[in-house]
Amino acid sequence: xxxxxxxxxxxxxxxxxxxxxxxxxxxxxxxxxxxxxxxxxxxxxxxxxxxxxxxxxxxxxxxxxxxxxxxxxxxxxxxxx
Amino acid sequence: xxxxxxxxxxxxxxxxxxxxxxxxxxxxxxxxxxxxxxxxxxxxxxxxxxxxxxxxxxxxxxxxxxxxxxxxxxxxxxxxxxxxxxxxxxxxxxxxxxxxxxxxxxxxxxxxxxxxxxxxxxxxxxxxxxxxxxxxxxxxxxxxxxxxxxxxxxxxxxxxxxxxxxxxxxxxxxxxxxxxxxxxxxxxxxxxxxxxxxxxxxxxxxxxxxxxxxxxxxxxxxxxxxxxxxxxxxxxxxxxxxxxxxxxxxxxxxxxxxxxxxxxxxxxxxxxxxxxxxxxxxxxxxxxxxxxxxxxxxxxxxxxxxxxxxxxxxxxxxxxxxxxxxxxxxxxxxxxxxxxxxxxxxxxxxxxxxxxxxxxxxxxxxxxxxxxxxxxxxxxxxxxxxxxxxxxxxxxxxxxxxxxxxxx
Numbered sequence: 001x002x003x004x005x006x007x008x009x010x011x012x013x014x015x016x017x018x019x020x021x022x023x024x025x026x027x028x029x030x031x032x033x034x035x036x037x038x039x040x041x042x043x044x045x046x047x048x049x050x051x052x053x054x055x056x057x058x059x060x061x062x063x064x065x066x067x068x069x070x071x072x073x074x075x076x077x078x079x080x081x
Numbered sequence: 082x083x084x085x086x087x088x089x090x091x092x093x094x095x096x097x098x099x100x101x102x103x104x105x106x107x108x109x110x111x112x113x114x115x116x117x118x119x120x121x122x123x124x125x126x127x128x129x130x131x132x133x134x135x136x137x138x139x140x141x142x143x144x145x146x147x148x149x150x151x152x153x154x155x156x157x158x159x160x161x162x163x164x165x166x167x168x169x170x171x172x173x174x175x176x177x178x179x180x181x182x183x184x185x186x187x188x189x190x191x192x193x194x195x196x197x198x199x200x201x202x203x204x205x206x207x208x209x210x211x212x213x214x215x216x217x218x219x220x221x222x223x224x225x226x227x228x229x230x231x232x233x234x235x236x237x238x239x240x241x242x243x244x245x246x247x248x249x250x251x252x253x254x255x256x257x258x259x260x261x262x263x264x265x266x267x268x269x270x271x272x273x274x275x276x277x278x279x280x281x282x283x284x285x286x287x288x289x290x291x292x293x294x295x296x297x298x299x300x301x302x303x304x305x306x307x308x309x310x311x312x313x314x315x316x317x318x319x320x321x322x323x324x325x326x327x328x329x330x331x332x333x334x335x336x337x338x339x340x341x342x343x344x345x346x347x348x349x350x351x352x353x354x355x356x357x358x359x360x361x362x363x364x365x366x367x368x369x370x371x372x373x374x375x376x377x378x379x380x381x382x383x384x385x386x387x388x389x390x391x392x393x394x395x396x397x398x399x400x401x402x403x404x405x406x407x408x409x410x411x412x413x414x415x416x417x418x419x420x421x422x423x424x425x426x427x428x429x430x431x432x433x434x435x436x437x438x439x440x441x442x443x444x445x446x447x448x449x450x451x452x453x454x455x456x457x458x459x460x461x462x463x464x465x466x467x468x469x470x471x472x473x474x475x476x477x478x479x480x481x482x483x484x485x486x487x488x489x
Contacts (some may be wrong), residue, residue, distance in 0.1 A: 033158065040454060043224060056258045058219075059234070059241035 007053075007072050007079075014048050015068070027069030053079055111430045112437065113215055115443040120148030124148055125337075125465045128333035130442065134472055136477075138460045139444035143417045144306045144387055145465030146337030146377045155376040156369040158339075163368030171198075172354060175365030176313035183375040185343055190378050195350035198293060198342045198371070201362050202302055202331025203229040208359035209298065209329055211237030214266045220261055222268040223247065225452045226273065229301065230268050236359075239266070246273070246452065247280055253288040256295065265295045265341035271315030275451050275459065277418030279304075279315050286324045298327040305381075306335025307391055307417055312381050315416075332374045335381060340366050376395055387464035391417055394462045394471050406488040410457065411417030420446075421458040421478075428487055429456035441474060 012025050018041055019025070023034050033036050035046070045058055049071070055078040057065075065071050107113060121129040126137050136257040146152055159179055169175035180198060189194035210233030214220045218239045222230055225246040234241045242259070244251040254266070259265060267289050269280050283298070289295050301314030309317025312335070316325050326347065332340035343353075345395035353358060366374075399414035402421060410420030423429040426447060433445045436458070444459040451457055466474075482488035 037450070038454070047251070050258075052256070054258065056242055056255060059243065077410070 001014075004072060004076060007075050008068070010052060011049065011072055011075065012069060014045065014046065014052055018045050026070060027067065027072070029068045030066050031068075032066065055079060099472075101209070106426065109427075111434050114433050117437075117442070119213070122147075122283060125444060125463050126470060128442070128469075133287060133438075133440055135437070135440050135442050136466075136474060137442050138329060138462070138466075138474055139442050140463065141303070141461060142463050142465075143303075143391060143461065144335040144337070144381060144384060145463050146226040146335065146380070146482060149337070149377065150382065151380065152337065152373045152377045156283070156373040159372030160204065160367075165369075166367045167365045170361055171365045172361050177365075177368055177371070179368045179371040179375065180486035183340075183371040183378070186340075186375040186378040187344055190311070190382055191344040192311075192322075194326075194346050194348075196342060196344045197350070197353060197357075197360065198340060198449040199360055200341070200366055201339060202329070202333055202341035203232075204255045204359040204363065205329050205331070205343050206230050206300065207233045207236055209343045209353070210266065210268065211326060211359070212353060212357040213296070213298075213327075214239035214264075217263065219263055219265040220268060220482065221252070221255060221259075221265055221295075223270065223273075225273050226268060226270065227274060227302070230270075230300065230449070247278065249281060249284045249288050252273060252285060253291065256289065256292040259292075261293050263294065266298060267295055268298045268300070270300040270302070271308065272416045272417060272418070273300075274303050275446060275457065276420045277303075277459075277461075278411045279415045281320045282316055282321045286321045290324070292363040296326040297324060298329060299325045300329045302329070302334055303328045303416060303418065306384070307388055312384060312388065332370075332377075336374050336377045338370050338377065340370060340371045342373040355486065384464075391462060391464040394466050395419065397468075397471050398474065401471070402478055405475070405479050405482060407478070407482065417462045419460045419462070421457045421460065423458065423487060426456050428485060431457060431485040432458055432481050432487050435484050436477055438478045439480060441477045441481075 015025060045061060050057055053075055061074060065074055117130060119128045119130060125142045125147050128137055136403050163177055167175040184198055189216045199208060206229035210220060214237055216238040219242055220234050220239045221242045223246055224243045242255055245257050269285060272279055289297060299316045300474040304314030306312045308315045311317060327343055327345045329343050332338045355402055395414045395417050402409060408422045410422060423432060429445055436443055446457040446459050
């Protein structure tokens with residue numbers, strides 16, 4: 001299993017409690033569009049991801065992240081830093 | 082004009098959901114909570130709205146200074162002697178004697194070496210935050226921060242990190258993950274305006290001081306006048322004066338007029354006057370406004386009795402509303418703001434309108450201004466509310482709550 005797959009699986013596990021509609025998750029799934037998250041949900045989810053990986057995703061970076069794939073890339077990059 | 086059939090997409094299309102929501106709400110026959118006009122203002126606590134004398138419980142006039150005779154007289158004199166406005170920037174032709182006097186009053190009030198007056202409190206946060214934290218620096222802010230703090234972050238070029246509201250642990254954890262060598266500005270508020278809750282400043286300061294290269298800004302918009310032996314704010318009451326690098330505040334609440342400020346003991350503070358765009362590129366406050374502000378600030382230094390009465394009002398209203406069964410924003414009375422939490426927009430508007438018809442004005446607040454998507458009726462008390470008025474207010478809440486089904 002590659003690092004990326006591991007990160008994807010961890011991210012998916014963090015999404016689960018917020019995935020009220022049971023949307024199927026892929027790299028292309030969007031947070032605002034597919035998951036229909038509002039800003040409050042996003043904030044709670046980001047905090048959970050930050051704690052899981054012991055990283056900081058600044059609001060500046062959050063603004064650029066729309067899909068699960070983009071989040072996985074960002075987490076991989078932050079973990080490597 | 083466009084009708085539905087020919088309507089095309091334009092820059093206003095993104096507001097359609099809000100337009101539709103408002104139209105649906107107003108179609109139920111309720112008054113628009115965001116279109117109130119005060120036809121006459123009788124005192125800090127009473128106004129005429131649509132012909133009805135109304136108790137004001139939704140202003141930020143905490144210390145009742147708006148009609149103080151000394152304050153009003155100072156404004157009239159400045160209007161006569163210096164004219165209606167400055168027509169210029171603070172750094173060019175817009176600094177008059179009165180602007181220096183109000184900055185001197187602030188330095189005395191706060192016991193600081195520096196004071197900088199902006200045209201509004203919003204601009205003070207916008208200017209200070211965006212100017213202090215530059216590219217590569219970090220601003221660390223509470224998730225429930227006021228819009229002016231978020232907008233200050235948006236205007237600047239720093240990296241923005243937020244922590245859960247009033248969570249010392251979350252703040253500590255996030256600071257620990259930032260690069261040690263990076264410069265950080267941590268932005269706190271003494272009193273949070275939506276729920277009226279107070280920050281645990283000593284614990285937060287202790288957590289921040291574990292990490293290198295942090296400066297602390299504390300917004301005391303809702304704390305000035307009311308908290309602390311000198312009325313400086315929640316940070317004074319909680320004994321962390323020596324730890325706060327910048328205090329931002331406003332003249333539009335306890336001071337009773339309009340304007341914003343930042344005070345600090347930093348030796349290089351004065352340079353901000355030349356590099357802070359929301360300070361430089363706007364007209365300075367009118368002479369009458371700075372004169373009223375200076376007089377009011379000096380009177381607030383000796384307002385111990387008013388503070389005591391305001392505190393009593395807050396405790397009585399909090400207990401009265403709790404006893405009636407309303408859900409409030411804080412378990413104990415913590416500030417001059419008492420927020421009544423309602424279940425949804427319809428209930429909030431129904432309560433708001435019933436109160437208004439009974440002769441009581443409160444603020445209705447809704448997302449995104451409110452935390453956690455709540456609908457609030459926000460009551461803010463004034464030191465000039467009499468004991469009798471507080472009794473009347475509790476009675477009106479009881480009647481409105483029962484009429485709308487908000488309480489049993």
